[in-house]
Structures are given as structure tokens and as C-alpha cells.
């Protein structure tokens with residue numbers, strides 16, 4: 001199969017829509033069918049690195065939603081569902097992996113390996129990492145300060161997450177022609193979320 005390393009730098013769901021992901025809106029039956037179809041299409045291989053699930057330690061692949069995001073109209077559209085090995089999945093959701101590390105459920109060695117492996121897949125494919133990915137590398141692997149790492153990512157003109165919390169209440173996701181969106185920022189403020 002043709003691998004798609006560019007999925008490692010596809011944009012993730014903006015925070016106001018965390019509760020409106022397709023798998024939450026459409027439910028577990030839809031999600032398991034979409035995930036199953038993606039796994040069938042790839043002959044049970046990770047879309048990014050091509051490893052077969054039988055060769056992975058966990059013996060399974062993880063479903064992942066790929067989005068088209070319009071930052072002008074604050075609109076997210078589900079493009080497809082793919083399946084990824086745990087390593088590629090964790091590279092895409094690196095912030096979540098770091099939280100798991102802080103909670104003590106994964107080792108520092110594993111976190112660093114995920115980061116190095118993801119970056120090397122990108123480098124082999126001649127794809128620039130996202131600013132955050134480069135910053136994580138400079139801080140965790142090179143011992144740079146957050147400030148210096150950020151400056152470096154900006155100098156290298158890497159893509160910065162375009163989400164602006166000021167636009168919180170405007171974000172919406174369109175699924176099957178129906179719009180779902182976050183509550184107004186005021187409600188979030190009242191709940192102490194912002």
C-alpha cells in the first residue's frame with residue numbers, strides 16, 4: 001500500500017469541538033464501522049508507516065479522524081477515517097502522550113522514541129514538521145528552553161497552530177450536512193473552562 005506520512009502533520013480538531021468529534025456525535029456503531037472500513041482498505045496496515053497490525057506490539061490499530069479545517073469560516077469537515085499504529089497515533093496526539101507521561105502511565109523513553117520516530121518518518125518524506133513537533137524535539141531531545149525552541153520554530157517558518165481561543169464560540173463541525181458547535185464562550189467562562 002502507499003503510505004501517507006503527511007497525515008502526521010494534518011490539523012487536529014480545535015479545542016471548542018472536542019465534545020463534537022464525529023465519533024461522539026455519530027456514536028459507537030458508526031465509529032466502529034468507519035474504523036473497520038479503514039482497516040479493511042489498508043489491509044490492516046498503518047496509513048502512515050505501513051506496519052501491519054500483526055507486527056505491532058499491541059496487535060491493534062487505532063482509528064483517527066482526518067479533517068479539513070477552514071480557519072476563515074471556523075468550519076471543520078470530516079474528510080476521512082484512517083487507522084494508525086500506536087506510535088504514529090501518539091505522535092499525532094503528542095500533547096496527550098505528554099500528559100500520560102506526567103501521570104506516570106508511559107515512560108520518558110517511550111515518549112522520546114515516539115517523537116524521534118515520527119520526525120524521522122517526516123524527514124524521510126521531505127515534509128516539514130509542525131512548529132509544535134519541532135519545539136517538542138528541541139526541548140526534549142536537545143535541552144532547549146521553551147522560549148528558544150519557539151524562536152527557532154518561528155525562524156524556520158514552520159506551521160503554527162492557527163487556533164485562536166478568542167474565536168472559541170464560532171467553531172462548528174459539519175457532519176452529514178448538520179452543524180454542531182460549541183456553546184457560547186460565555187457559557188464556557190461561566191463553567192470555568194476558559
Ligand SMILES: [Zn+2]
Nearest residue numbers: 046049085088
Ligand atoms: Zn504507523
